[in-house]
Amino acid sequence: MKELLYWPENDIRPVGGPRGYLYNLRAGLERFEHKNLEVSYLPPSTMENSSIRKLLRDWTPTRFKNLKRLHKMMGYPTKAVTPRINFDEFDVIHFHQVEDLFFVREVLESYHGKVILTSHTPCAPQQEWLSHLDARDIATHRVELQQLDDVVAFAFDRADCIMFPCPEAEEPYYHTWHEYDSIHNKNISKYKYIYTGIDKCSVNQSRLDIRRKYDIPEEDFVISYAGRHNRIKGYDRLIEASPALLSDIHTHVMVAGRPGAIPSPRNARWVEIGWTNDPYSIIAASDVFVLPNRETYFDLAMLEALSLGVPVVATNTGGNKVFSRLGPNGVLLVNEEEEIADAIGGLRGKSNSERLYLGELNRSIYEKYFTTDVFARNYVNLIESMLI
Known part of the structure; x- marks a missing residue:
């Protein structure tokens, strides 16, 4: 044939x-x-x-x-x-x-x-x-x-x-x-x-090296985002959630991707990395990856985060919804920016071992369905x- x-x-x-x-x-x-x-x-x-x-x-x-x-x-x-x-x-x-x-x-x-x-x-x-x-x-x-x-x-x-x-x-x-x-x-x-x-994503720099590079203490909580800075991708939703997220002085946001029309918060703990050929090291150095899309088809960024073993907070839209029936996993599906902040705050309140467990669940989901x-x-x- x-x-x-x-x-x-x-x-x-x-x-x-x-x-x-x-x-x-x-x-x-x-x-x-x-x-x-x-x-x-x-x-x-x-x-x-x-x-x-x-x-x-x-x-x-x-x-x-x-x-x-x-x-x-x-x-x-x-x-x-x-x-x-x-x-x-x-x-x-x-x-x-x-x-x-x-x-x-x-x-x-x-x-x-x-x-x-x-x-x-x-x-x-x-x-x-x-x-x-x-x-x-x-x-x-x-x-x-x-x-x-x-x-x-x-x-x-x-x-x-x-x-x-x-x-x-x-x-x-x-x-x-x-x-x-x-x-x-x-x-x-x-x-x-x-x-x-997708093929399993690999990193070029360790979690510790990335944190040192951007002056982030090893024990602090880090949120990552990678992608276009526009409304469809929900970048403005992440920004609207930022006051609640950054109210904790031990929380940082690392953003990969070219800046767009939506201005980013002026905060020392909001790190705009810009375009990078190594976004996986950024995601892997974080405690949670956020995918706040307004509309989505089937975002490969989700699969990348799963393969890296990182918990994910994503909006309950389009292809993201499939993870509500593929479990157990470490994907938290939410709706508005208030829920994004609440879900991330809930993860921040967990211990490192609990977050690592959620990340391993995601890695297992990737290995089972998405290689x-x-x-x-x-x-x-x-x-x-x-x-x-």
Whole structure:
């Protein structure tokens, strides 16, 4: 049996979205023996990663980039692509962007294999596309842009299998696409769920070294956050909880990720580290990792914290909700910023041994459900079950 993962083989790397998903899947497949399934990728992409293209993008005026995106998206409903590979050579094709499936719709008319779709956007794809446009352009071209709904609906309808990490990950789709409930119900038999897996995270600096680096006493309580500084990620929720958290002089907050529009508290115990290529050392040096998302699909940051054996306080939304039924674990699910502060305060009141125990529960959950080996095994089993 032969499967095509519809993504350029040279554009797979450890980041978010399809690239990271396929990076982790490939890592698992390389270790998991799957004699009955041969997996291929699209031929290497040459333009997408060229240094010249990146340089031009960096120097292009913002308004021109906005208009280019608008023109691109308005062309989606009529765009047709001839793939660089013969689909008939494969028993199954797995798409990782709804637009990719739509663009080859004419070729798929004569294709008799199975078509799988995984949408990696953190909300309905058309809403994710629109979020990159200028609001003025959306208002001016609202009628034309509404056709993007048809593009996405076609992809969900054409797929023989719609794959999500878990049912809870669909929550943002219900919230951002009025028709999603009917789309889901119409295609309910197509939906399959496989937890995403990641390789175990490793640290480059010890807990003690990190604390010394940022002048944090070894015995003090440390909260960590890693990610974008925006409302979707709930960074403002963490800030709103900060007065209660930092009222204790032995509590510190370490934040990794590039600063954004939301200003951080001016407090010596609020440490803004900025972008780092070693966020795992920061998380591992803390006593709790906080994931205060407003909306979430299936956040890999959660899996990273689990693999590091750190307790987690997360908002009860989207893919986070799955941890309410995977237990016992050290994931505390909460709602508003007051509850975030209360949950963190509760952990602060526990002994070191109690927090270590919660962290070990998280590590066990990771080993049981979220390694790349488990990911690959479940994935291959699903593909084989579709083709037998």
